[in-house]
Amino acid sequence: MNSVPSTDPLTQASPPRLSVDHPGINELFAVLAYGEVAAFYRLTDEARMAPDLRGRISMAAMAAAEMGHFELLRQALDSRGVDVVAAMSKYATALDNYHRLTMPSTWLEALVKTYVGDAMAADFYLAIADGxxxxxxxxxxxxxxxxxHSQFVVDEVRSAVTSSAKQRSRLALWSRRLLGEAITQAQYxxxxxxxxVDLVISGAAGLGHLAGFFERAQHTHDERMRELGLA
Structure with missing residues (x-):
């Protein structure tokens, strides 16, 4: 993240502050809630791909953290008088489709998806949170x-690609595919x-802030690829 305050007039303007009762906040919490549940089941399944006990434990720990995050969202929606299951069900098709299109076939692909794909989705929602x-x-x-747990992923992937140019090339292609699918999902x-949409447009950061996020997505993705030894 850039610590230098933005000078973009779109992000410096001060429109009326969003109400905490804005219906878009419920929708944002709901899509995040389904994402956490889907991630829990995905990580639990992918833990079985791990070549050793250390890998299975690390992936299981990440899955457990997802359910902790879900509980925060359930409580937040409950405090707003919203049933989490009913609210998040409408997002099942879109998010399940993303995971179907990016289903890893190997342990290393699963790790790269966790580090790159999930982080990209998080960047998107954090950009909305700014407003x-x-x-x-x-x-x-x-x-x-x-x-x-992210350092575990970095260490595993870097170790594998350092000793195999073929793995590096294959995982780099996989990483780029994840970027495209993540952006498509976010836009959808x-x-x-x-x-x-109204939440983003009406927020303090404005639509220009989110547009800037999509423009920066490739740069952020490239940084993560370098961290994994894929660039």
Missing amino acids: LPDEAADVVRAVLAETK VLADRDEL
């Missing part, structure tokens, strides 16, 4: 807080829900 009231933004940031989810 939310503090109370709602705090929930989103707590849910998307980076876990301590946003466009499919008027409440979310």
